Amino acid sequence: MTVTPIKTIDPGIKAEPAPVKVRLNGLSKMFKVNGREVTALQDVSLTIASGEFVVIVGPSGCGKTTLLRIVDGLDEESHGHVTRFHTDPSKPLSSMIFQEHAIFPWLSVERNIGYGLRMRGLPKAEIAATVAHFLKKMGLADYAKAYPYQLSGGMKQRVSIARAFANDPEILCMDEPFAALDEQNKAIMLEELTRIWSETRKTALFITHSLDEALVLADRIVVMTARPGRIAAIFDNPLPRPRQSYEIRKDPAYGEISARIWSILREEVMKSRGETV
């Protein structure tokens, strides 16, 4: 299916197109499940500009996590090609916020957050300062020395977010990072993420099932098909920045764009359910 993207309301600063950060060329990924071959991704091509915020939505099991893991370098593609451009050697190229709680049970909150920095051998004082900054930002200052078993699910998720942010990568890969958070913390995190992104001009890939999150964060929204995951449509986000999660709903463009995304997404979700039932 092809959909003409809504024209971006160009604020005029994009005189020159930003350099390419990630290029996916005809990407496919096959898994062997009980001797049967499952195609998780099929022929995905996408070019992501440096500093761009791309949100990926799609039915459960359509290959979003698979795509992100390939971009992050955790898994190998079966066919096709991934090119990533590492421009600042002092920073790691990419970091991932995992869908599951992936914080180390054997490290305290502060040591979890500083893990990437310690592994890179940064000076102790610098690590301490960065960790303190994110402890405060994430509302975890009182839990610096606590172990994960002493935290709630949402707190664990915040530690995992802080660990990736503290690592300060050029590309941030985020797999449903806010799914385990309560509404209030989610709103705070959305603002914090927007702030970090606009200050540091990171390239961001963000998976979510929430169109609200998508429309607050995204420059572009990629909608994926039911398995095998392909790109169903790509939308430019027409809403002007800065965006507040409750403000954007008043914008008439909000209703229009979410209706268009929903119509495609719903169809794909139905397909994915029909296939498994």
Place this chain on the structure above:
Amino acid sequence: MTSTATARILNVVSPLALLLLWELCVWSGFVDGRLFPAPSEIIGALVQMIITGELWPHVTASLTRILAGLAIGSAAGVTLGIIMGLSPLVRAIIQPVIAATYPVPRTAIVPLFLIIFGIGELSKILVIAISVFYIVLINSMTGVMQIDRIYLDVGKDMRVSRFQAFWTIALPGALPTIMSGLKLAVGIAFIVLVVAEYTGSQTGLGYMIWEGWQILDLRRMYVGLLLVALFGWLATLLMDELEHIVVPWRRGR
């Protein structure tokens, strides 16, 4: 009274009650005091052996053997176990050997070790070490293989080196399982120690038990049994404490 408080009191009261019953049975003539000396007599014999200084060499000999055996066996077991857990190749080479020799009872190889290593200290220490080695190896390997893949993915995401992955993920991730292996190993080490000291030895608590039986000085035998039980119990408490210190993230579970 809460049930835990009751349980705690019973923990102390029930063994004491049993000893008291034993004491009464001997005094009343219901049980033959020559075969089952009263607890008070055993304690008396123990005190006497402490005063004469006769006990000390046996205790130090046993403790030295068990500590040396535990140290050698667990160091080798942990190292090889983690490597086997991390490397499918090493696992494929070594696992068949382990599987084939594991069912041989550890105490059954005592004579073999006496032939190979002589009747000196070395054979006793090595028998303990090899018994400890198996259980620690298997636990360490399982511990590493059970680590949730997601933690290794985080390491990969952070681009850690193999060395860093070993120290910051494989080892701490396997540590709870390794610790349970070490706790089991301590118990097994005491069993093997006593058997190893029965034969070809002039010192140790196992020798005391054996000799006490042979010369029918049964009070000596019971002193030996009592001390083995006591040290075994203390070692268990120590291991619990050690586990608490090295696996602090398991606290409160």
